Amino acid sequence: MRHLISILVENEAGALSRISGLFSARGYNIESLTVAPTEDASMSRMTIVTSGSDDVIEQITKQLNKLVDVVKVVDLSEAEHIERELMLIKVRAGAKERDEVKRMADIFRGRVIDVSDNTYTIELTGSGGKLDAFIHALDSSTILETVRTGTSGIGRGNRILRV
């Protein structure tokens, strides 16, 4: 099953490789991994999307907790949460395609953030599934480049992950 694991980690050199190294050494999946500092510059927040049986997920959270730099670990998918991913997608938009691409971007509530004679670059946020749907909705021959951040997640309401 797919799980969204949120990690608070000391903002130390090598912390990211300790975590990614743990996943590769023990053969766990990483579907996506995002990391950036939090409002407290001494700490980073990481979201890892992984999959595995309940036993595997239990081991993943235990092994993550065991890392000395890891402050807290939460499996967000255990309860109500929100997840978002950002995609930048560059598509061919010549005179012929321009209107159709813009219309599609509007439907998905994407924004055109860069324009050239024959391209649009569209910014789109949403769940991973929504981004996938947008890609499928476009004519695949018009897609020039995509870049995705991977999923970030946060608990709903009073579910708060902090020290």
Add this chain to the structure above:
Amino acid sequence: MDRVKTETLSGAEIVVRCLQLEGVDCVFGYPGGAVLWIYDELFKQDKVRHVLVRHEQGAAHAADGYSRSSNKVGVCLVTSGPGVTNAVTGIATAYMDSIPMVILTGQVPTHAIGLDAFQECDTVGITRPCVKHNFLVKNVADLATTIKKAFYLAQTGRPGPVLVDIPKDVTQHKCEFQYPETISMRSYNPVKKGHAGQIKKALQLILEAKRPMVYTGGGVILSNAAPQLTELVRLLGFPCTNTLMGLGAYPATDRQFLGMPGMHGTYETNMAMQHCDVLLAIGARFDDRVIGDPVHFAQNPRKIIHIDVDPSSISKRVKVDVPIVGDVADVLDELLKLLRAGARPDAAPLKPWWDQIGEWRAKDCLRYDRASKIIKPQFVLEKLYEVTGGDAFVTSDVGQHQMWAAQFYKFDKPRRWINSGGLGTMGFGLPAAMGVQLANPGATVACVTGESSIQMCLQELSTCKQYRLPIKIINLNNKYMGMVRQWQQFFHGNRYSESYMDALPDFVKLAEGYGHSGLLIDKPADVEPALREAFKRKNDLIFLDFITDQAENVYPMVPGGKGITEMILLEDL
């Protein structure tokens, strides 16, 4: 953080001062370019003794043996690049067995890092998967705190090796020296006390058990909980087994001890592990060499209580009913308190279980041909036990000799049996014995080895000479990598691919070449006299080269991946 002293010191001075303040009396190491300033400071003082090994792997194993036999943190010091990579096998060995160690490594100067400098390697990168934690100190102002953290991390929670990588310029830079007295880290808070509710639940299961079994591992030794374990097992009247890592935690000569479990465990222990109704696992991790196939193991329903300081060891290979996370000694203290206060288990319902165990025991699964005209390795170990009165520190290398030593030397005390259980590192025995001897001056130390293993760290015979370490090397020489040969016999149609060693050295002459004495023993009748003579010579290292039966196998044996009761016994063949 309290201020101890305010002085301006160089990084190298700080390193040595920290070691002194940590009470380190012995550092195993090998100098090189990146650590020259530290060696310069070691030279100027006499509180911390430096032991010069002949290869950095030996330094790590020696620090490891020092720690295992003394419950102190083992410390080693090596230079950058090859110094580190040579030590990696020793660090990984300590990591697999959770041994508290601090490894100080030199690094190229900070301005040269990443530029492929001479003797540069990514030390923290290379060692990351085989240490509990590691640090690269880029600023001398962080050095003292980092070393303090290293000692703290190494010894607390589930212990393990911690590495501190120190660039050469950091050892020259100066700063005000303050050594923190305590450390607190928001990201690191190991549990010590077990959950009271869980302990009560466990007690309930224990009291209701009809076919109980106590299964303990290295965690009991690391937690210094052998007295509590012994009291608990005697109070309960339960059968008990210690894993390869846990031997000595419960006296092996006691009637309630059934022998080691696992791939080369005793018949009675493996049967009891499989058929018990309540399994009390303490500081053990259900690894593949102990329980074999977890699916087969789970076929027999039993309630499992698991006490361990590391939550990730619980329910990793085997589902546990009552997990108790905490320091083993603490949890056993609590259990004992409850047992002393309340009702003790009734011994009568255990009688059928003990009768059953008695039947299993009657198989005499460790028997061997005592009338053999060729020296049987088991016989050497029985004699070693007799001659040393069961009171020696015994280190071993890895292979058949290791298993026979574990089976035939009855350890009654913890920290006497020193072996590489997790990683299975050939070459461990001799350097580990050096560490043991230095931590326990005057004690009897034997290194049980084979002609293949001993050649992997043979150079340390020179270190033994320099520091006059009177280790007795028990070389069980069958001219084969015995365990490899045994697997090839059982599972590869007797094709002994590359497991035979031609052109072995004359070990007696070799020992003499290093300034020691050697003895060649090739007749069973000479085994005991040779051992007696060797152990009488308290100040000398003696290399005893026993020419043993080439065809001897370790029994019982559970083939890899099989169930714990699917044992090959001597009688089956």
